[in-house]
Amino acid sequence: MIAPKKITLTIDGKLCEGDAGQTILEIARNNGVAIPTLCYMKHLTPWGGCRLCIVEIEGSPKIVPSCTTPAMEGSKVNTKTDRLVSLRKATLELLFSERNHFCPMCQLNKGDCGLQHQGLAHGITGIRYPYLYPAMPIDVTAKYFGMDQNRCILCTRCVRTCDEQEGVHTLDVAKRGIKNQIVVDMNGTFGESTTCTQCGACVANCPTGTLFDKANAFRGQLASCQQVLTTCTECSVGCGLKVFTKESRVVSVWGDPDSPVNKGHLCVKGRYQTWADPRERIITPLIKGKPATWKEALAAVRKASDTAKKAERALLVAPRVTNETAQTIAKLAGKIGRIASYVGSNEAAFVAKPEHSANAMVKLPDADAIIIIGGQPSRDNGVVAATIRTTVRKRGAKLFIFLAPKTNLDQYADVIAPTPGQEESFWNDVAAKLAGFQRPAVVCGPDVTTADGKAVLARIAKMLHGRSPLMVGVPVSANAMSLACSGIVPVENVGAWLAEKPVKFLHIVASDAPDGGARLLEDAAVAAQLKKAGCVVVQASYKSALTDAATVVLPAAIWCEKTGTITNFEGRQLPVRPVLAVAGEAREDGTILESVFA
Amino acid sequence: MSKTPVKKSTKKPAAKPAVAAAAPAPAKVKVATMWLSGCSGCHMSFLDLDERLVDLSKLVEILFSPIVDTKVKDMPYVDVGIVEGCVNNTDQEHELKMLRERCKLMIALGDCAVTGNVPALRNQFALKDCLIRAYEQAESNKICCIPNDPVVPKLYPKARPIGEVVKVDVSIPGCPPDADTIWFALTELLAGRMPQLNEKNMRYD
Numbered sequence: 133m134i135a136p137k138k139i140t141l142t143i144d145g146k147l148c149e150g151d152a153g154q155t156i157l158e159i160a161r162n163n164g165v166a167i168p169t170l171c172y173m174k175h176l177t178p179w180g181g182c183r184l185c186i187v188e189i190e191g192s193p194k195i196v197p198s199c200t201t202p203a204m205e206g207s208k209v210n211t212k213t214d215r216l217v218s219l220r221k222a223t224l225e226l227l228f229s230e231r232n233h234f235c236p237m238c239q240l241n242k243g244d245c246g247l248q249h250q251g252l253a254h255g256i257t258g259i260r261y262p263y264l265y266p267a268m269p270i271d272v273t274a275k276y277f278g279m280d281q282n283r284c285i286l287c288t289r290c291v292r293t294c295d296e297q298e299g300v301h302t303l304d305v306a307k308r309g310i311k312n313q314i315v316v317d318m319n320g321t322f323g324e325s326t327t328c329t330q331c332g333a334c335v336a337n338c339p340t341g342t343l344f345d346k347a348n349a350f351r352g353q354l355a356s357c358q359q360v361l362t363t364c365t366e367c368s369v370g371c372g373l374k375v376f377t378k379e380s381r382v383v384s385v386w387g388d389p390d391s392p393v394n395k396g397h398l399c400v401k402g403r404y405q406t407w408a409d410p411r412e413r414i415i416t417p418l419i420k421g422k423p424a425t426w427k428e429a430l431a432a433v434r435k436a437s438d439t440a441k442k443a444e445r446a447l448l449v450a451p452r453v454t455n456e457t458a459q460t461i462a463k464l465a466g467k468i469g470r471i472a473s474y475v476g477s478n479e480a481a482f483v484a485k486p487e488h489s490a491n492a493m494v495k496l497p498d499a500d501a502i503i504i505i506g507g508q509p510s511r512d513n514g515v516v517a518a519t520i521r522t523t524v525r526k527r528g529a530k531l532f533i534f535l536a537p538k539t540n541l542d543q544y545a546d547v548i549a550p551t552p553g554q555e556e557s558f559w560n561d562v563a564a565k566l567a568g569f570q571r572p573a574v575v576c577g578p579d580v581t582t583a584d585g586k587a588v589l590a591r592i593a594k595m596l597h598g599r600s601p602l603m604v605g606v607p608v609s610a611n612a613m614s615l616a617c618s619g620i621v622p623v624e625n626v627g628a629w630l631a632e633k634p635v636k637f638l639h640i641v642a643s644d645a646p647d648g649g650a651r652l653l654e655d656a657a658v659a660a661q662l663k664k665a666g667c668v669v670v671q672a673s674y675k676s677a678l679t680d681a682a683t684v685v686l687p688a689a690i691w692c693e694k695t696g697t698i699t700n701f702e703g704r705q706l707p708v709r710p711v712l713a714v715a716g717e718a719r720e721d722g723t724i725l726e727s728v729f730a
Numbered sequence: 731m732s733k734t735p736v737k738k739s740t741k742k743p744a745a746k747p748a749v750a751a752a753a754p755a756p757a758k759v760k761v762a763t764m765w766l767s768g769c770s771g772c773h774m775s776f777l778d779l780d781e782r783l784v785d786l787s788k789l790v791e792i793l794f795s796p797i798v799d800t801k802v803k804d805m806p807y808v809d810v811g812i813v814e815g816c817v818n819n820t821d822q823e824h825e826l827k828m829l830r831e832r833c834k835l836m837i838a839l840g841d842c843a844v845t846g847n848v849p850a851l852r853n854q855f856a857l858k859d860c861l862i863r864a865y866e867q868a869e870s871n872k873i874c875c876i877p878n879d880p881v882v883p884k885l886y887p888k889a890r891p892i893g894e895v896v897k898v899d900v901s902i903p904g905c906p907p908d909a910d911t912i913w914f915a916l917t918e919l920l921a922g923r924m925p926q927l928n929e930k931n932m933r934y935d
Binding site for chain 2: 228238242251252262263268
């Protein structure tokens with residue numbers, strides 16, 4: 133890549149250097165000259181709508197928005213003349229008069245609101261225009277967030293986020309003039325929207341209280357919260373999280389903008405499901421459903437474990453525990469008995485021989501053709517799906533989907549084949565459509581390990597031969613690949629695995645799985661084996677049907693209380709940092725396993 | 731407020747607006763405060779000046795106020811009029827306009843006076859619907875009829891911030907404004923300057 137030409141210009145009397153093609157705003161900010169903005173956001177297409185970033189360029193009678201105006205060599209730019217300040221104040225006054233901006237009734241009122249901040253910074257006390265007090269709709273039909281149009285300033289940051297980051301374009305602007313407003317789909321609601329993925333990126337990017345998280349209502353202003361960076365353990369992507377906490381509670385979870393994996397974007401799992409869903413936490417050990425002390429619980433567990441022979445003991449691990457817990461298990465393997473991690477369907481073979489696709493999340497947007505085989509990123513790995521959608525919609529890549537049920541990615545695909553056959557005419561057509569792409573990427577899900585999947589993969593590999601495609605394998609389970617590397621066997625059919633040998637002592641590490649491990653009981657064979665086993669110990673954070681069925685329940689720490697690392701599908705080792713103190717008497721997974729088996 | 735008559739406190743209001751005349755003891759600045767559609771929180775915040783009220787009383791004389799036991803029949807002519815709350819009915823508009831005529835400088839104190847705030851939430855609805863909700867449907871209301879006595883002032887279809895009714899010279903936003911903000915604004919005015927409020931010394935919430 134050719135280095136961009138450097139240019140120099142004067143902003144507010146300060147000599148500033150930047151690259152040719154950069155806007156005045158970018159160069160000013162990079163050089164420490166503050167220009168107020170409301171609609172501008174890094175990583176989004178400049179919009180030039182709020183008119184707060186206006187500047188004067190000497191020699192030109194016009195006032196220009198600095199966020200959309202490319203800087204020119206040698207120009208002299210002024211950002212704080214009396215005329216500009218008075219225009220900015222008038223703009224803010226018009227914004228305040230247009231909708232119902234009543235700060236006392238807004239949860240973003242103390243330091244979180246961009247409009248309030250700009251109003252205060254510009255010394256706006258009262259406004260000169262009559263307030264319009266329009267009757268605006270409020271949409272609280274979404275599960276995790278709401279939209280109060282009374283507070284909207286039409287900066288379209290949400291529209292651009294939805295379009296450019298999540299790539300679904302649920303939000304848009306409708307109507308003209310004073311009736312201009314943000315709409316969901318075709319003027320519908322979030323609740324009935326089929327396109328909205330509930331990723332909540334629009335909420336994080338809204339400068340006012342228009343889009344707000346329901347779960348953090350009045351838990352405290354984000355500006356007053358502590359921020360801790362950690363890693364999401366809900367799927368194998370390993371997105372960076374910025375967790376806001378106050379008074380030992382999670383107030384909100386945003387994406388970490390500096391994370392190379394997700395670049396600040398999250399899916400509904402990481403953004404909301406870990407903390408905004410109501411769940412019953414287990415914070416004390418339970419023996420047959422009755423609260424007990426750790427001493428009593430461990431004594432009961434040890435007694436049961438000692439009465440069983442080694443071959444009669446089994447340990448089932450959720451594929452979401454940290455690498456450190458996996459190492460602890462590997463260390464204790466000699467004392468435990470049979471060990472396995474329970475993974476999703478078709479995942480065992482998929483993660484057994486891990487092939488990390490290094491830097492896949494960075495390389496994927498550069499692909500010109502994306503071929504999905506046997507995976508459902510929009511269900512399992514939301515941020516991968518968002519990356520694929522934006523790459524297809526914004527960068528013109530072509531999308532091919534094989535061996536996957538219908539998802540919201542289908543509408544962008546050139547070829548959709550949920551059950552591809554062997555007809556040569558079909559495959560010739562695919563080969564013709566794939567011809568000419570120089571940077572293809574193949575995104576594989578667990579179903580690629582089936583016979584059909586292997587056949588499709590073989591055909592695609594043959595077609596792309598010589599074009600060195602980017603091969604990406606994205607498992608569903610968070611840390612299954614790393615567990616497999618540590619020697620813990622991935623198992624799909626848990627019932628059959630348990631039935632291999634009689635089990636007298638079964639220890640299940642469900643850890644902080646949102647369902648509390650209840651997924652295991654969906655298989656009737658497992659439920660039957662659980663009944664047969666003499667003692668079932670469940671190590672979990674949340675109450676579920678599985679913990680109800682357990683002889684002893686040991687309370688485990690959750691995602692925001694753990695310390696350790698996880699390895700994502702790219703092979704990056706990502707830190708899981710403790711955000712909060714461990715609740716109640718819960719303990720970390722590794723510590724519990726050590727006290728049970730060591 | 732008790733209305734025990736105390737003879738010595740009867741004070742006649744100045745017939746004319748007092749001009750700051752050179753005198754051995756400088757004339758106190760005459761102030762009136764008014765409570766329109768608001769919750770009185772801004773007056774409470776004014777009282778939160780605490781010991782500074784003592785300093786203020788050396789420079790300022792409050793002639794008319796809901797928090798002062800004044801013995802005046804008519805609204806006095808003053809230097810500064812401070813208004814809390816917005817204009818909701820005919821009576822409030824009348825009082826506000828009268829104060830505007832009789833004061834030299836008018837301060838809108840608090841968000842209700844400046845933006846309409848809570849009383850203006852009803853502006854999104856028809857007045858009749860608001861009255862029906864409040865007097866006929868409200869769970870707590872057992873009277874079940876909309877007051878129609880001619881003595882009761884008539885509500886306007888929309889609540890208006892006072893700036894839309896009369897000219898306002900100084901706006902102090904806040905719900906309520908901090909005592910420190912009020913103190914800053916008053917001391918600046920007493921020093922002969924217009925208060926310049928910014929992010930450091932004011933808030934909107």
